[in-house]
Amino acid sequence: MCCKLLKSFALLVIMLALRTFAAAGLSEIYAGFPNHTGVLPPAPILTAPTANATYLIFASLISANGEPITAHFTWSDPDGGVTEAAYYEGYPLIMRVAAGTAPMVSTICAEEGVCIFPYNLFVTGFGLWPGAAQKQGGLSESIRRDQPSLTSLLSDETLLTPRTTGTYLLLVDLTNVNGRAALDATVSWTDEIGLHSTTLHSSTGLTAPPGDLLLVHARAGYPITLSTALVAGTLETYDLHVRGIHFGF
Secondary structure (H helix, E strand, C coil): CHHHHHHHHHHHHHHHHCCCCCCEEEEEEEEEEEEECCCCCCEECCCCCCCCEEEEEEEEEEEHHHCCEEEEEEEECCCCCEEEEECCCCCCEEEEECCCCCCEEEEEECCCCCCCCCEEEEEEEEEEEECCCCECCCCEEEEEEEEEEECCCCCCEEEECCCCCEEEEEEEEEEECCCCEEEEEEEEEECCCCEEEEEEECCCCCCCCCCCEEEEEECCCCCEEEEEEEEEECCCCEEEEEEEEEECC
């Protein structure tokens, strides 16, 4: 139930991001630490807000040679407390941040506390400001794919070939209509380090899904692709819906 609520809230925020409402402001969050080597000490992901604010934060952390690295967030809430949380791919962090304080991100390396290989860390998200002005840097829905009633698997279908290097928040809704098969979808992309891929499971799969929200940082001229696979059971019919929000910083 918790994860479904997070997903519903994330979808609501992204819908707001693509529309303008006079009664509320939406700010775009972005912080990039490309090709970083060594432990990242606590660094702000945004300028300290002048009023209490709520943020929905996503992160992408890709290491060369698959070195285990974790993104760690810390922020102060309006009640005077301090919250710490590790980021898990596929699930957004919802932060209630106190005025005058900035959320911080750092990295933790599993290999004796030392990051041996370079890595890319990108943090994106949305700030919700009731009654404030819009502060978007160029949000756009760059990827939109609706394929209902599919009866065959997809292989490296191109979702988008970016003209410029950029960061995208992908929402992948893979629904097994008949419930007799377990499916997954694999998204592949290329960044400054190399080629990467992440597999997302259908909501009716045999394993717990890691979530269908994925942040990717893709190089210009290299396609973002998607493939589907049958994990178990008999393939009959499934629906695939993909949305990709580009952060225009």
